[in-house]
Amino acid sequence: GAVVSQHPSRVICKSGTSVKIECRSLDFQATTMFWYRQFPKQSLMLMATSNEGSKATYEQGVEKDKFLINHASLTLSTLTVTSAHPEDSSFYICSARDVSARTDTQYFGPGTRLTVL
């Protein structure tokens, strides 16, 4: 149980284009999902917290107009990187909390490797 999927697993795009990444909880409902960014050989940095049916909460320094987050259902959150540039190239990982478990446990997806040319 507690499986989180992400799609796509990797994407290469041209500078200036937008890219959408999907995060799904497959066997549980997730009121809250999280989006992280990880640069090579570094730790995970929280970008934003996504709550079902409401606006996302962004961490300091993260541009909300550049990283659009939508959490339309209890099993799906999307991250759209708008007008992507090479510096946005990174490993993007989502996680989800199982609302029924009433714990702080977060389960992570497999990540999406974004490369902007």
Added chain:
Amino acid sequence: GENVEQHPSTLSVQEGDSAVIKCTYSDSASNYFPWYKQELGKGPQLIIDIRSNVGEKKDQRIAVTLNKTAKHFSLHITETQPEDSAVYFCAASKGYKLSFGAGTTVTVRA
């Protein structure tokens, strides 16, 4: 905010030996401490967690200890195997926001 420090940054052990990774946290209100294993190109996988009302937890070859007074917690892996080679992250949270350590790259030598 919460600050989590993790040591060592790299750890090389002989197969069959034990590995220990230590983390300290700054916020005494933190009450949940998970450990994640991340293999190259993959997302983090939860391997064990502990809550502030417990001092020790064990799951087969993996154990975690928590010292609330000193604000530190440790991961212990016994009888290490080559498949234990990965990057390990500790984290601390109160509520739901996780603060991660910098990670430890563990290499198990055959």
